[in-house]
Amino acid sequence: MIDANVVQGLDKTILIDIDIRHSLDADIEGIYQLYSQSSCYSETLQQPFASLQVWQKRLLDLADNFYSLVAIRDGEVIGQIGMEVFCNPRRKHVANIGMAVHEDFRGMGIASALLEAMVSLAQNWLAIRRIELEVYTDNHLAISLYKKHGFVIEGEMREYAFRNGEYIDAFLMANVRD
Numbered sequence: 001m002i003d004a005n006v007v008q009g010l011d012k013t014i015l016i017d018i019d020i021r022h023s024l025d026a027d028i029e030g031i032y033q034l035y036s037q038s039s040c041y042s043e044t045l046q047q048p049f050a051s052l053q054v055w056q057k058r059l060l061d062l063a064d065n066f067y068s069l070v071a072i073r074d075g076e077v078i079g080q081i082g083m084e085v086f087c088n089p090r091r092k093h094v095a096n097i098g099m100a101v102h103e104d105f106r107g108m109g110i111a112s113a114l115l116e117a118m119v120s121l122a123q124n125w126l127a128i129r130r131i132e133l134e135v136y137t138d139n140h141l142a143i144s145l146y147k148k149h150g151f152v153i154e155g156e157m158r159e160y161a162f163r164n165g166e167y168i169d170a171f172l173m174a175n176v177r178d
Contacts, residue, residue, distance in 0.1 A: 016073065016108055020117045023068040023080065028052070028059050030077030031070065040100040042163060043139055069117055071101070071110050078102040081114040085126060094130045095122050111142075115149050119175065129177045134160065137169045151175045 023031065032055040035046045059068060065087055071079035081099035086092055097118060101110045122128035135142050137156065151173040160170035 016105075016110075018078070018110065018113065019072045020069055020113055021072070023059065023070045023077075025060060027070050027072075027077050028055050031055055031059065031068075031080050034077055034080055034100055034102055037100075037103050039103055043136060043142065044098055044100060045161060067118070067121065069114060069121075071105075071114055073105070078105045079110045079114050081118050083118055083122060083131075085122075085128065093128060094132060095126070095128045096132045098133065106141075111145055112149070115145065119149060123177050131175045133173050134170045135173060136161075136163070137171055143171065143173075146173050146175075149175065 029052060032050070032052045035041055035044070035050065035055070038048070040046065041048050041050070062068060065085040067083045067085075069081050070077050079099070079101040081097060083095050083097045085095045097115075099111065099114055099118075101114070119131060122131055131151075133146065133151065134157070135146065137143075143153075152175075153171045154174050155172045157170045157172060159167035161168055
């Protein structure tokens with residue numbers, strides 16, 4: 001568990017008490033609530049109106065190659081990041097991440113703290129050399145965050161996903177540890 005009393009934001013430092021730890025079964029409802037927010041499902045590949053049962057099925061008994069960290073403030077889930085480590089023997093040095101932060105806690109460094117914790121886990125404990133992610137090309141705040149943490153744009157995927165009635169492009173970004 002990480003106790004982050006001072007969290008660095010993109011443009012400011014805010015004093016906030018959060019704990020970052022692996023998600024527990026008891027956190028599933030909070031994660032479900034998080035991804036029920038319009039901006040959270042719109043900026044990820046999650047669906048609107050997903051049921052609690054969908055999230056329970058996804059997060060109960062996680063596979064050995066999947067990690068889920070949460071940011072907790074006053075007992076409430078305010079952010080989540082998931083990472084899948086690839087099992088293919090030729091790609092087992094690679095992982096893919098996705099994340100969301102509660103709308104009321106954006107700009108406070110929560111995403112930075114989650115990302116730092118997951119990158120540290122991947123690189124320092126799991127021998128991951130390449131961390132990949134996909135981010136919509138119009139999500140400028142997320143792109144800035146990822147660049148701040150060493151991710152670079154490696155390509156653009158046209159019509160990557162269908163969102164709100166239209167196809168949207170995405171960047172493939174990666175952080176490759178030399």
